[in-house]
Amino acid sequence: MKKILYIGSKFLLGFLLVIGGIAHFNNTEFYIKAMPSFLPFGEFIVYASGVIEILLGILLVITKTSRNAAFAIIVLFIAIFPANVNMYLNHSDFPEMSETALLIRLPIQLLLIGWAYIYTRQKEDK
Structure with missing residues (x-):
């Protein structure tokens, strides 16, 4: 069961990153x-x-690239953190999101970093 959760959550994070990346092309102005x-x-x-x-x-x-990708994802999440701060500080520019939602995004970034960190610790799926 632990292996299923580990692999399933890795695929979920990978999927969310792909969807997020596609959104950069579909909603560039945002x-x-x-x-x-x-x-x-x-x-x-x-x-x-x-x-x-x-x-x-x-x-x-x-599996072969998972560990290095996880480290790179952590760097990516750190690199995009200023954009999340900017969104919160300029919340009036983002009427589609509440000020509270923009504030909540900030600590969520730490959770995402922690999620990616899980995959830096194992060289192979358990």
Whole structure:
């Protein structure tokens, strides 16, 4: 049962990353608006991060690349944290989300990092 949960949750995280990456292409303006204004080349960063998310989601579920992908996912989650902070600080720019929802997203980022960390600790699926 533990192995099923381990593999199932890894596939779920990988799937969520792929879906999130695809969203960068389907809702580019939202992601550009979420980025801190001091970052240049907003559209390029949104597309590049979307591709990276998709690739990491796929690499996470491949046993051979899972551990390295998990480390990269942690780096990705840390790198996108300023966008979540920016969204909260500029909550009026995101009327589709409540200020509370934007605030809750911040600690959720830590949970996502913890979730990815699980897959850095094992070289093979248990």
